[in-house]
Amino acid sequence: MRGNLYLTGFMGAGKTTEGRLLSAMTGRTCVEMDERIEEREGCAIAEVFARRGEAYFRDAESEVLREIAAEEGRIVSCGGGTVLREENRRVLRESGVTVWLTAEAETICERVRDDLTRPVIAGRREPEEIRELMEERREAYEAAAQIRVKTDGRSPEEICREILTRLAELHGVKE
Numbered sequence: 001m002r003g004n005l006y007l008t009g010f011m012g013a014g015k016t017t018e019g020r021l022l023s024a025m026t027g028r029t030c031v032e033m034d035e036r037i038e039e040r041e042g043c044a045i046a047e048v049f050a051r052r053g054e055a056y057f058r059d060a061e062s063e064v065l066r067e068i069a070a071e072e073g074r075i076v077s078c079g080g081g082t083v084l085r086e087e088n089r090r091v092l093r094e095s096g097v098t099v100w101l102t103a104e105a106e107t108i109c110e111r112v113r114d115d116l117t118r119p120v121i122a123g124r125r126e127p128e129e130i131r132e133l134m135e136e137r138r139e140a141y142e143a144a145a146q147i148r149v150k151t152d153g154r155s156p157e158e159i160c161r162e163i164l165t166r167l168a169e170l171h172g173v174k175e
Helices: 015-026 033-041 045-052 054-069 086-095 105-112 127-144 156-170
Strands: 004-008 030-032 075-077 096-102 147-150
Touching: 004 015, 004 086, 004 127, 015 030, 015 075, 015 156, 030 033, 033 045, 033 054, 033 075, 045 054, 054 086, 086 096, 086 127, 096 127, 096 156, 105 127, 147 156
Parallel strands: 004 075, 004 096, 030 075, 096 147
Antiparallel strands: none
16 A cells, blocks of 8 residues: 555544554554654643644644655554544545544543543543534544444454455455
């Protein structure tokens, strides 16, 4: 596969876990967008939100995405909101294949319940609240993704095998 493989989806959908495992399976370098932003800003994402606001963070996110897009052959774990901007969706389309990892609101709640580092869901810990935010983002995820993979109740290995199979199918490669 040419270009990058971008993993998108709501927080807690499995982007980090799947990105690292796909990296181990394929030998490609895995890049965590949020980690790059934290390195650049010198602080945690939650601090960037608190000090400079979401708009500043989204600008930094777009800039980091453009830099990563120039790095051919990466597996990229995107931030949960990366796809919200049309310019980012364009960069994703032009520089690789995007996989949308999905999970039910209940699964997301279970996975992120004790994680206080996620500013977008601050104060939102019930499935109904998470579902509402997921629905607000659904169209952006759909517009960005060439492949959609459900992660509920599946092992990381099963999910990665499906991603690799679907990529091969997308590129017309028989396994």
